[in-house]
Amino acid sequence: MELRRVGPAALVAAVGLAVLVDPVAAQSGADTTTEALINDLNSLLLYIAVPIAVLVEGILIYTVWKYRKSDEPQPTKENRRLEIAWTVATAVILVAVGIGAYTVMASPWVSAQSDQALDSQQEPVEIKVVAQKYFWSFEYPNETVREITGNESATGFSSTDRLVMPTDRPVELNITSRDWLHALHVPDMGLKQDAFPGQWNTLLTQANNEGEYQLYCAEYCGAGHSNMFATVDVRSQQGFQEWVEEESGS
Ligand SMILES: [Cu+2]
Numbered sequence: 001m002e003l004r005r006v007g008p009a010a011l012v013a014a015v016g017l018a019v020l021v022d023p024v025a026a027q028s029g030a031d032t033t034t035e036a037l038i039n040d041l042n043s044l045l046l047y048i049a050v051p052i053a054v055l056v057e058g059i060l061i062y063t064v065w066k067y068r069k070s071d072e073p074q075p076t077k078e079n080r081r082l083e084i085a086w087t088v089a090t091a092v093i094l095v096a097v098g099i100g101a102y103t104v105m106a107s108p109w110v111s112a113q114s115d116q117a118l119d120s121q122q123e124p125v126e127i128k129v130v131a132q133k134y135f136w137s138f139e140y141p142n143e144t145v146r147e148i149t150g151n152e153s154a155t156g157f158s159s160t161d162r163l164v165m166p167t168d169r170p171v172e173l174n175i176t177s178r179d180w181l182h183a184l185h186v187p188d189m190g191l192k193q194d195a196f197p198g199q200w201n202t203l204l205t206q207a208n209n210e211g212e213y214q215l216y217c218a219e220y221c222g223a224g225h226s227n228m229f230a231t232v233d234v235r236s237q238q239g240f241q242e243w244v245e246e247e248s249g250s
Pocket residue numbers: 131181182183217218219220221225228
């Protein structure tokens with residue numbers, strides 16, 4: 001049977017192709033814990049999907065080519081072993097994809113629930129994110145400032161259009177809106193969350209690298225939507241502490 005010879009050859013070619021085209025493997029230095037999880041899941045799905053696509057298309061093209069001049073086509077005889085094989089193979093693939101996707105989707109770094117435990121020893125830095133047409137403000141509550149500066153009389157403060165956060169420490173963003181629907185989106189950090197009036201939505205992440213990232217509003221919200229930007233400014237822990245002390249006047 002020709003399939004026995006074509007199948008393995010197509011599979012080898014497919015795996016080779018998947019290794020060559022994997023765009024995610026090239027950028028291993030993810031900027032946040034969230035982005036790392038999403039990239040890894042993307043790679044896993046790609047490594048599973050590309051060989052299957054090439055295998056199926058390979059068999060299809062081979063079959064069309066081989067039987068292109070068949071004047072009296074015969075229906076395929078039942079092949080129980082082949083049917084069992086593809087049913088089991090499909091089930092195994094779906095279970096693997098399901099487990100891989102569930103592990104990432106259920107991680108607090110990707111879909112935060114306020115009562116979930118983090119796989120981190122540190123308490124997250126809490127920052128409130130308030131969307132309003134057409135700008136973003138970031139509030140550093142009293143308790144957060146006191147915890148960072150160690151100053152008993154420290155008071156909370158807010159910053160407009162600039163979200164400053166430390167590296168190597170969990171950050172909890174509690175997101176809401178003052179008027180109508182907006183959405184926080186920082187593509188380079190793998191962060192996206194809706195901003196609803198009267199509701200707090202949470203994002204948990206931890207930044208790995210210092211630098212500036214563009215924050216967008218990802219929910220069409222009116223005439224100023226396309227200018228509803230902010231900058232995420234990731235600083236060293238020392239730099240972040242100095243900034244908080246300066247802003248809170250302590
Ligand atoms: Cu908006």
